[in-house]
Amino acid sequence: MSSDGAVSGSRTTAGATVFPGPAHPDADVPVHLVDPDGVRHPHASYDPLVADVDGAALQRLYEDLVVVRRIDAEATALQRQGELALWPPLLGQEAAQIGSGRALRPDDFVFSSYRENAVAYCRGVGLADLLRVWRGSASSGWDPYTVNMATPQIIIGAQALHATGYAMGITADGADSVAVAYFGDGATTQGDVNEAMVFAASYQAPVVFFCQNNHWAISEPVGLQARVPIARRAPGFGIPSVRVDGNDVLACLAVTREALARARSGGGPTYIEAVTYRMGPHTTADDPTRYREAHELEHWAARDPLARLAAHLDSLGLLPAEYADAVRSRADAVAAELREACISMPEPAPSALFEHVYSEPNSWLERQQDHYERYLALFGATSAEGPR
Amino acid sequence: MSSDGAVSGSRTTAGATVFPGPAHPDADVPVHLVDPDGVRHPHASYDPLVADVDGAALQRLYEDLVVVRRIDAEATALQRQGELALWPPLLGQEAAQIGSGRALRPDDFVFSSYRENAVAYCRGVGLADLLRVWRGSASSGWDPYTVNMATPQIIIGAQALHATGYAMGITADGADSVAVAYFGDGATTQGDVNEAMVFAASYQAPVVFFCQNNHWAISEPVGLQARVPIARRAPGFGIPSVRVDGNDVLACLAVTREALARARSGGGPTYIEAVTYRMGPHTTADDPTRYREAHELEHWAARDPLARLAAHLDSLGLLPAEYADAVRSRADAVAAELREACISMPEPAPSALFEHVYSEPNSWLERQQDHYERYLALFGATSAEGPR
Amino acid sequence: MSVTTFGRAITAGLRRALDEDPKVVLMGEDIGQLGGVFRITDGLQKDFGSHRVLDSPLAEAGIMGTAVGLAYRGYRPVVEIQFDGFIYPAFDQIVCQVAKLHYRTQGAVRMPITVRVPFGGGIGSPEHHSESPEAYFTHTSGLRVVSPSTPQDAYTMIRQAIACDDPVLYFEPKRRYHVKGEVDESVGTGTPDLGAARVVTEGTDVTLVTYGPLVTTARDAALAASDDGISIEVIDLRSLAPIDYGTVEASVRKTGRLVITHEAAQSGGLGAELAAGITERCFEHLEHAPVRVTGFDIPYPCSKLESHHLPDLDRILDGVDRALRRPNSLTGATPGGAR
Amino acid sequence: MSVTTFGRAITAGLRRALDEDPKVVLMGEDIGQLGGVFRITDGLQKDFGSHRVLDSPLAEAGIMGTAVGLAYRGYRPVVEIQFDGFIYPAFDQIVCQVAKLHYRTQGAVRMPITVRVPFGGGIGSPEHHSESPEAYFTHTSGLRVVSPSTPQDAYTMIRQAIACDDPVLYFEPKRRYHVKGEVDESVGTGTPDLGAARVVTEGTDVTLVTYGPLVTTARDAALAASDDGISIEVIDLRSLAPIDYGTVEASVRKTGRLVITHEAAQSGGLGAELAAGITERCFEHLEHAPVRVTGFDIPYPCSKLESHHLPDLDRILDGVDRALRRPNSLTGATPGGAR
Numbered sequence A, B: 001m002s003s004d005g006a007v008s009g010s011r012t013t014a015g016a017t018v019f020p021g022p023a024h025p026d027a028d029v030p031v032h033l034v035d036p037d038g039v040r041h042p043h044a045s046y047d048p049l050v051a052d053v054d055g056a057a058l059q060r061l062y063e064d065l066v067v068v069r070r071i072d073a074e075a076t077a078l079q080r081q082g083e084l085a086l087w088p089p090l091l092g093q094e095a096a097q098i099g100s101g102r103a104l105r106p107d108d109f110v111f112s113s114y115r116e117n118a119v120a121y122c123r124g125v126g127l128a129d130l131l132r133v134w135r136g137s138a139s140s141g142w143d144p145y146t147v148n149m150a151t152p153q154i155i156i157g158a159q160a161l162h163a164t165g166y167a168m169g170i171t172a173d174g175a176d177s178v179a180v181a182y183f184g185d186g187a188t189t190q191g192d193v194n195e196a197m198v199f200a201a202s203y204q205a206p207v208v209f210f211c212q213n214n215h216w217a218i219s220e221p222v223g224l225q226a227r228v229p230i231a232r233r234a235p236g237f238g239i240p241s242v243r244v245d246g247n248d249v250l251a252c253l254a255v256t257r258e259a260l261a262r263a264r265s266g267g268g269p270t271y272i273e274a275v276t277y278r279m280g281p282h283t284t285a286d287d288p289t290r291y292r293e294a295h296e297l298e299h300w301a302a303r304d305p306l307a308r309l310a311a312h313l314d315s316l317g318l319l320p321a322e323y324a325d326a327v328r329s330r331a332d333a334v335a336a337e338l339r340e341a342c343i344s345m346p347e348p349a350p351s352a353l354f355e356h357v358y359s360e361p362n363s364w365l366e367r368q369q370d371h372y373e374r375y376l377a378l379f380g381a382t383s384a385e386g387p388r
Numbered sequence C, D: 001m002s003v004t005t006f007g008r009a010i011t012a013g014l015r016r017a018l019d020e021d022p023k024v025v026l027m028g029e030d031i032g033q034l035g036g037v038f039r040i041t042d043g044l045q046k047d048f049g050s051h052r053v054l055d056s057p058l059a060e061a062g063i064m065g066t067a068v069g070l071a072y073r074g075y076r077p078v079v080e081i082q083f084d085g086f087i088y089p090a091f092d093q094i095v096c097q098v099a100k101l102h103y104r105t106q107g108a109v110r111m112p113i114t115v116r117v118p119f120g121g122g123i124g125s126p127e128h129h130s131e132s133p134e135a136y137f138t139h140t141s142g143l144r145v146v147s148p149s150t151p152q153d154a155y156t157m158i159r160q161a162i163a164c165d166d167p168v169l170y171f172e173p174k175r176r177y178h179v180k181g182e183v184d185e186s187v188g189t190g191t192p193d194l195g196a197a198r199v200v201t202e203g204t205d206v207t208l209v210t211y212g213p214l215v216t217t218a219r220d221a222a223l224a225a226s227d228d229g230i231s232i233e234v235i236d237l238r239s240l241a242p243i244d245y246g247t248v249e250a251s252v253r254k255t256g257r258l259v260i261t262h263e264a265a266q267s268g269g270l271g272a273e274l275a276a277g278i279t280e281r282c283f284e285h286l287e288h289a290p291v292r293v294t295g296f297d298i299p300y301p302c303s304k305l306e307s308h309h310l311p312d313l314d315r316i317l318d319g320v321d322r323a324l325r326r327p328n329s330l331t332g333a334t335p336g337g338a339r
């Protein structure tokens, strides 16, 4: 196995392909720049890609990590308090999302799943907008074009094709922006994700596939979806790939920048496997104690992305107590703002039921709407409240 | 690139994966034992697998190739004469199909696409049964359980999952038979085929994926579906693969035997890419001159699977004129039998319309059938003929 | 005879099927160790082993396609689709393979596959978790489609579905999982026939037909209407394909009026088939056109609005009023007309 | 004005759309160099380039999903599904994405995708090549579904479909590709409205509604019936979702009788919606229950039997006779009653 995280092929003997060692989805060592203890290691290929990341930039990344973790914790609390119907925590995946999200240009376009709230944060999605779907107030939180991020996808894997098609459009437009598809380890099994690789390779589309291997798809361990490291899949489709330590924000930034640069310069798609861990439940409706052992969590807690960057900053003297406190207060303020935004979110009006199904008037729907309005009128109800 | 046909991985440099040379679906040299001129070359790993193939066995393979080519030509002629609605010729792919088909045991189970008539021949499918679907007399030619081969699949790629599921059943039964999925290069793009690899790898199912890369999916060249050799795809799913010269019947036999042995002994799935060429049209409804150059056909004509084995037999003194004549006559006799079977095939009765939709009586259908029978009675028509 | 929840009744039926027939295998996402997101397969992997209760990789086409292969091999796969909205990746395998293989092979290959689909809304979920896709399947020849509405039916019908040699889509009204009822586990799989509808309450003025999640609501509506002196006969279809037209027709011949309610969109929903089929069968007995009270022709809305989309007691009674030509939303109600 | 085939008329419409709007892109299997298996895109890649007319890798979900991405980017993808029976792998993308994205995003994201589907039987093909899947889509909120039946409509409607900001399933009656007719290419995309039905022949006794492949047969049936003194009003729906109920209702109010014919299976087919919808709208004007003359509830049969499965002139007239209470297959015919 190569130790630089690049995907190595299978060893071949005369005869058929033989895999080196026992097949295991964690067999290859991922790229890392900062280790779990916060020690920075030199890396010939990736150091140049983050040469501009000075102390201030590192601190900005740290602030991002702290804030998005705080947002996530607050949203989880809001769910527990009945203010949200559901919430999919990203706890543990902050570095993968911030590292990649901060590598993007505003004119890049993100197609994500439901868990990429830190990516959405990087894109400039408003706090209330993060919550609309989970409060049940809307089916999408924001207008995708205002932040260049599609509304999060619930159908596992579907967005990989959307990103690829969007990237085909970028090529057709002669632009140099990039589409990025975020999905999980579970999603790698879906036909859509595999077809996306074929289309992306065929059309050499400027798309980055960013797979967060958080080791679980609800209760299913990654080993059920992949017998060898996920990053090995892409080269068989003609797509270069890299396995990165998803808890190392700097490494995530570096590999994403590399992939974006390749795409911008006509080099086509890249596949990134960010190896990380879902430290919380799948969603607030899930109980992970039913299917995983406590020691696994402990193992990964020792690799916490936030603690790691903190240790690194500390080693550089960039984490004085007053700074850390300031960051924490800022995060608390954001959390308070989030809570307020949640609680004061307006209720959708029943008339919204019938809006935007089509962009043009539709006879079937008009009849139903008319009928329903007459029905509501029976109760003397305004359109803002239903019969009950 | 390795020259023994086993799949070699991508070369890695420090940094990301880099592919050696221009990406091209024919970049890797396939395994071959007999070259296009009929010369046998030694091969350390595969020779032992065909050590039992003596002169008589080679002649039997030759007879198979001649007969299935003759069947194919006759069926094509029957279509041109209006006796068949359609026919998908296998011209050029005889070695891939016979080499793999003859490696199977009777209790193995084949799931094929529409073009594997030579595999069906190996399974013992009757001549009339090969034609039923193409004459429009039935939606399947045979009872799958009598020959252990499923009814050919028209939905591209769907059968890869069926084979995988069947193989899961073999494991559950504790049997040592194998399921084999045949599909084309075009099919490799479909989600189903990729998902089948995940399932097969996860459950270590005894299934062999046999991809005939005949370079075309109707008018689409293989390069649209794959930027690197197709055989490279499987290792990324944890499945060993091999690229074989699909026009070398002996090599096809050898690699299939290897894959079957692996599956029988609990080694799980194998993926075989047989590199061959569709020398005829996609089906008799297709006109390949619209999308491909004559010189391509010439290139492959020089690699004709039948001529190659003939040359090899000849070099061994195993193709005397009277033997060759006898084989030809036998093939002609089979062709005559096929023609007769076609022309004398009974017409299906209208009552067959309503049979076997369900295994139990169904109220909706009974009403419709009753009604249709009364309708036919209006015309005094017997159930064997319609109103027209 | 014991009191149990709707969900637990399905579990008991699955357990019994696993017990009785070694060819029964359960497949689906998260159904093993977790017992499924609704816990319907809770404990079954522990008791029957991971070769009988399989956690499948995350791909619905893959699950359905491998189920087809297992059926080819003589197994009786019972597939769980995690939520209604996730069945579509499997649509091709269901429509082109599961539904057609028996016909295609002239009866040689059986597809005794049961597809369990938690369906319907009312649970406050985000998109894709509250769909009612049953009409896609009732229009697909070769499939049977059923939906239980009581714990007893949940138990009996899952066993019948698994025992059936044809593919059965078994739609579970997920918002009723926690409803309790008596379940007699000694009931066999013979009666009532899997295809037979059930008269829930007898009545003489209007026939109100529904299935799955809305049966309880329909029964409540009948109760409420009886206060107004309206006698509603409620029919639980149980089988959506084929529909037991005999039972519905007999009722409509008596009442002369038909109201159909379901959560799915109106246009092309099962209510359309039922209205057309009943009109065909007893036009001359109809006093009024069949009335459909259904979800709107919209994608399933956000959960804060779902109570507007889903037919409820009041909307059903408004439909009944229409069928009876009493004051209703279309005529405009007399003051105090709304309950 | 020129005489051209139905197929060529679509080609001309596509050409015009490519010409007029640089955002129009064509996608599909074999549509480039080959011009599609039905040659509908013949010559278009040559003239507009392979960046406007794309040969897609062989995966329908992939094609539909990348079309969604292109639409996100402001393109107007026109997707060709090679045959009706191959649309199902794309079902998930169509139902969960194409149909819902505009609603999901409260109008922010438009999905002006046209999906061209050669559909229907009668061409002697093996399985999966003769399907009539339209009802799956007419039941899917967020989609529009249309089917032209004349070369002029083929031309006008493909342009309208592409110009429409909503997703449109455009079902092409493939057995009519070679039918010729006049096409006026100067007709704009404004009239008739894409949603408007067309009265093909006026009549007073029975309203006969159909679309796509059976419009010609229905017209022939009307002609044949007129010999028996029966006056049939034939309506070509053109739009299957939404149905132009106004036009059909006006006709039925006049004739009092409705016959619907389509190739798709009866149960849950579009005929069910039409029968239910018309009964709802003008029950009191109906002299007879709406009659459905359709394909049977069976998987599409082998081609030697397809003429039995497909409604033809005689079966349509038998349906008309039923609606008119004339001797027919159900009553048993008087001798010589069969035409």
Ligand SMILES: Cc1ncc(C[n+]2csc(CCOP(=O)(O)OP(=O)(O)O)c2C)c(N)n1
Pocket (backbone or CB within 6 Å): A113, A115, A154, A155, A156, A183, A184, A185, A186, A187, A188, A214, A216, A217, A218, A278, A282, C029, C058, C060, C082, C086, C089
């Ligand atoms: C097509 C589809 N099938 C099933 C589901 C139910 N589901 C939601 S999340 C999930 C697991 C996803 O795992 P992964 O891709 O690893 O992403 P993660 O949740 O770990 O971020 C499943 C099965 C779904 N949303 N869509």
Ligand SMILES: Cc1ncc(C[n+]2csc(CCOP(=O)(O)OP(=O)(O)O)c2C)c(N)n1
Pocket (backbone or CB within 6 Å): B113, B115, B154, B155, B156, B183, B184, B185, B186, B187, B188, B214, B216, B217, B218, B278, B282, D029, D058, D060, D082, D086, D089
């Ligand atoms: C799902 C699906 N999409 C499209 C088709 C139409 N079609 C039939 S054969 C074919 C090409 C298949 O190519 P390949 O897999 O290489 O097999 P080959 O015909 O070369 O043997 C296509 C597109 C189909 N049968 N099924």
Ligand SMILES: [Mg+2]
Pocket (backbone or CB within 6 Å): A184, A185, A186, A212, A213, A214, A215, A216, A217, A218
């Ligand atoms: Mg995961």
Ligand SMILES: [Mg+2]
Pocket (backbone or CB within 6 Å): B184, B185, B186, B212, B213, B214, B215, B216, B217, B218
């Ligand atoms: Mg091919």
